[in-house]
Amino acid sequence: MHAMILAGGLSHERDVSIRSGRRVMEELRDAGVEVSMHDVDHGLIPALKEGGVDVVWPLLHGASGEDGSLQALLEVVGVPYVGTTSQAARVAWNKSVAKTLMARYGISTPDAVTMPQSLFREVGAEQMLDSIAAKLGFPLVVKPVRGGSALGLSIVQTREDLARAMVHCFAYGDMALIERFVEGREIAMSVIGSGDDARALPGVEVSAADGRYDYDARYNPGRIEYFAPARLSVEEAELVAHTALRVHQSMDLRDLSRVDIILDHDGVAQVIDINICPGMTETSLMPQAIGAAGMPLRELYYAIAASAASRGV
Structure with missing residues (x-):
C-alpha cells in the first residue's frame, strides 16, 4: 500500500499540520507502508494523477483541510482518502x-449568536455589543465561526473586554461566534x-x-x-x-x-x-x-x- 500524507497548506496552522503529517508518516512506515508526504501546491494534482497512490491521508488543519474543499478535490480526481466526505466536512x-x-x-451545546464583521460596521459596533451582552451575559467565548486550534479565541469576562475580543476574532475570519461560557x-x-x-x-x-x-x-x-x-x-x-x-x-x-x-x-x-x-x-x-x-x-x-x-x- 502506498499512502500519501497531505500536510502543510497556507493556513495559520501550517506548522502544526506538518508536525502531524510527520508523526503519522513515521508510524505508517513502521507498519510497513510506503509513504510519501506532499504539500498542497501546483504539484499535487499531477502527483495524484500519476497513479500509484492507494490512499491519501489529509492532515491539513484549518480551512483548506477541513472545510470540505480538499476532500472535494480528491473526490473529483478519484483517489480514496481518509476522513469525512466533502459534504459532511462543510x-x-x-x-x-x-x-x-x-x-x-x-x-447539548452552549447558547450562542453568530455575527458577521460587516454587520458591526453597518449598525454600529457598540450597540451590537451591548445587545449581545444583554442577551448572553458574561463570561463569554468569542471565536471564529470557521477555524481551529483556538486561533482567534478569547474568553471574555466583562463588557469592556468584548470589543477587543471581537477585533482579535475578526483577524482570523469575517464571521464570529459569541457563545455563553460553560x-x-x-x-x-x-x-x-x-x-x-x-x-x-x-x-x-x-x-x-x-x-x-x-x-x-x-x-x-x-x-x-x-x-x-x-x-x-x-x-x-x-x-x-x-x-x-x-x-x-x-x-x-x-x-x-x-x-x-x-x-x-x-x-x-x-x-x-x-x-x-x-x-x-x-x-x-x-x-x-x-x-x-x-x-x-x-x-x-x-x-x-x-x-x-x-x-x-
Missing part, C-alpha cells in the same frame, strides 16, 4: 451550522470508525492552570496538564462517550474525529467543538486517547489507511 467546519444541526438532534471539565473525545462501527476512545481531560487552552498551550508542552483517561465516574465516561458518538454519527463523520465537550456542573455534556482532522502531534489529544485505549499507533493508523483504501472514493 457542515462540521462551520461552527454555527454544526450547532444548529446538533440542536436538531437534541445534542464552566466545567473539558474532555476531548476521540472517535474512530464510521457509521454503526464507530466507537469512542477514552476521554482526555484537559486542565490549564491559567484557564487558557489557547494555541500556545495546545502545541507547546508545559502549560497544560492532561489526564488520559479522564478522571470521570463510570456514568460520566458513558455520557461523554455517548455524546461524542451521537455527534460523529448524526453528522456523518467518517474514520476519525474529535469532539470537545465541557461536562458542566449540572452533569450536562455540552459540545463546544468538532474536529474532522484532529491534530496528531506529540502533544495532540487523539494520540493520547489512542494510548489510553492501549492501542499501538502504527496498528491503528495502518487499519484506518487500509480501510479507506479498500473503501474507494
Whole structure:
C-alpha cells in the first residue's frame, strides 16, 4: 500500500499540520507502508494523477483541510482518502451550522449568536455589543465561526473586554461566534470508525492552570496538564462517550474525529467543538486517547489507511 500524507497548506496552522503529517508518516512506515508526504501546491494534482497512490491521508488543519474543499478535490480526481466526505466536512467546519444541526438532534451545546464583521460596521459596533451582552451575559467565548486550534479565541469576562475580543476574532475570519461560557471539565473525545462501527476512545481531560487552552498551550508542552483517561465516574465516561458518538454519527463523520465537550456542573455534556482532522502531534489529544485505549499507533493508523483504501472514493 502506498499512502500519501497531505500536510502543510497556507493556513495559520501550517506548522502544526506538518508536525502531524510527520508523526503519522513515521508510524505508517513502521507498519510497513510506503509513504510519501506532499504539500498542497501546483504539484499535487499531477502527483495524484500519476497513479500509484492507494490512499491519501489529509492532515491539513484549518480551512483548506477541513472545510470540505480538499476532500472535494480528491473526490473529483478519484483517489480514496481518509476522513469525512466533502459534504459532511462543510457542515462540521462551520461552527454555527454544526450547532444548529446538533440542536436538531437534541445534542447539548452552549447558547450562542453568530455575527458577521460587516454587520458591526453597518449598525454600529457598540450597540451590537451591548445587545449581545444583554442577551448572553458574561463570561463569554468569542471565536471564529470557521477555524481551529483556538486561533482567534478569547474568553471574555466583562463588557469592556468584548470589543477587543471581537477585533482579535475578526483577524482570523469575517464571521464570529459569541457563545455563553460553560464552566466545567473539558474532555476531548476521540472517535474512530464510521457509521454503526464507530466507537469512542477514552476521554482526555484537559486542565490549564491559567484557564487558557489557547494555541500556545495546545502545541507547546508545559502549560497544560492532561489526564488520559479522564478522571470521570463510570456514568460520566458513558455520557461523554455517548455524546461524542451521537455527534460523529448524526453528522456523518467518517474514520476519525474529535469532539470537545465541557461536562458542566449540572452533569450536562455540552459540545463546544468538532474536529474532522484532529491534530496528531506529540502533544495532540487523539494520540493520547489512542494510548489510553492501549492501542499501538502504527496498528491503528495502518487499519484506518487500509480501510479507506479498500473503501474507494
